[in-house]
Amino acid sequence: MAALPILNFEEKISETVEQNQVVVVIGETGSGKSTQLSQILHRKGYSKSGIIGVTQPRRVAAVSVARRVAHELSVQLGDEVGYAIRFEDRTSNKTYIKYLTDGCLLREGLSDPELKQYSVIILDEAHERSLNTDILMGLMKRLMRLRPSMKILITSATLDGEKVSTFFSNCPVLQVPGKLYPVEILYSTERPKSYLQAALKVALDIHIKEPPGDVLIFMTGQDDIEKMVTKLEERVQSLEEGTCMDAIILPLHGSLPPELQVRVFSPPPPNCRRFIVATNIAETSLTVDGVVYVIDSGYVKQRQYNPSTGMYSLDVVQISRVQADQRAGRAGRTSHGKCYRLYPSMVYREELLEATVPEIQRSSLAGSVLYLKSLELPDINILKFDFLDPPSRESLEDALKQLYLIDAIDENGLITEVGRKMAELPLEPSLSRTLIEANVLGCLSEALTVSAMLSAETSLLPARSKGAERKRKHPASHLPNGSGLGDHIQLLQIFEEWHHENYDPQWCVHNDLQVRGMMFTKEVRKQLAQIMLKVAKGPVDLRANKKSRESKHDYRNLRKALCIGYANQLAERKIHHNGYRTLGYKSQLVQVHPSSVLETDEYGHLPNYVVYHELIATSRPFMRNVCAVELSWVSSILKKMEKLDVNKLSGSSYASESDGQERKEGTGMPINEAAAGNASEDHLNKIQAARERYLARKANK
């Protein structure tokens, strides 16, 4: 095995860590930082006073890196070296190096906010800026003061170490070279009218003119990928026999069943070039070996949240320079590579954002704010929490409003008893609230099922392909229809049927449900039930088989519990038609998503009130996953909405959270409000501008 570059820096790293509490380590792909940093610190004796914890944004990474390190140290995985991911804790009291997902570390923080069992925390892949990593970075900054002996390392693959260093009081930044081969970057001379056509042309050019090596093409989504695969197949076949080598064309995206995804890991037959047409799943999550050529469309599909409307949208936006470089790097893993960017260098230099807008500025923050509130950090005010890139004030206020309407915080912004229980549940706050109410109303079992089903929902239905869709149109689905009351009820009924079939995998296959997704649901439900047993004070009724009782009552209790949980996701039907307007937000006109099983009454009317799981703007604003509720349940929520006072929720919480103690400027967190507002508004404007440019170009073609 060739020596990893990072080992040449062992002395330097040890020394720097010795002398500093926080160190940023910049290491490109192949530097060995993920596997070696923990071992270096172990050799230096840091594992004597506690565990060396290394976080990863993804489960597979946590598991595979832990396995590798256990192997290198010749120990049994789970003994001295272990990992922890959801549903799987492979550590023991012997463990001194522990790899875990950042979500897992946050969970551990609930019972131990100072993370006392750790002597070292390494936040790996921090440049990906996942929501959880960002929260952890804020918490680490606070721990610096509380745990002076703890060592904190932040690792990043890109060169924006200065920003992180500034955040952590100008801590040192170490650079470790990677093992990537040089990649030649080739730009288009102008913007393509259709990047699909442009990608096709470049792909064929490579196939005809360039030496062997696989081609990785970055597209935005499943539709484009399927079109590209079809066209590329046609064109390759029409090439004259013997003019060039064979070709295999493989799609690669998240909704592809796992067995088709793994095809990219089997090497191609001899004298055959592979074309992998992928979403940004191939940017970080999956690494395809053998890629020499990358074709970069310059676009990505990104989900963003608008805190003033409570609506998500899924937009095609320009990638950032960091992303463009990451994509290019995929060509240099095995040898010299080439990256063809389907846009001019001017676009790269002047139009692309430096870095991707971090997730924390694109998501609803109700869950994260509840988490921070539940830690009850006496010195922290949520609106002034020190984030590397603060979310907008509007976004934080939206989170506070949501939490207030579902009783997780009181009118002064203080966490309630209910809120504390909610924070224990690994669910969105709306569903946590539903579970707690359901336990009161005697329908916890049903609510557990609904929550678990919604947690897995995207992976339940098999990948749609146009042909299969048409075939499936008529053979009537035998799945239950939610009794016309909506999608939550349908999800419940589906699971209950599966339960009656003794969780038979064949039943899933027969009903076009993904076995893996349903198994996941079952596991989530089990986990949620265990947590409810722990947090609920009164009796907990978990029997999964009381189907008849709730259904005889039209699932009234369950729907009532959902109504309490989704207090901030309520819509009222317009009088003359079946459109709805949302309540509680800047009122939006929305429609029930056509995939919904919600039914009209004998007059053709949909229910007057519904709650929705999610607002998503695609071709139009839609409510996805809706459930019929009743006016009498809604009225108390409406009253609460009227009473809502954001200033009290956010402003005065400061005084009460600090227990009346005087807080001097400079002893707590730096106050960063102005920056917060401007930074994210600026980001949003840029996203918007990029989107408009894209749409304009699309309209032109």
Add this chain to the structure above:
DNA sequence: GAGCACTGC
């Protein structure tokens, strides 16, 4: 009457 990138507790 529509269609969804990717993670994670």
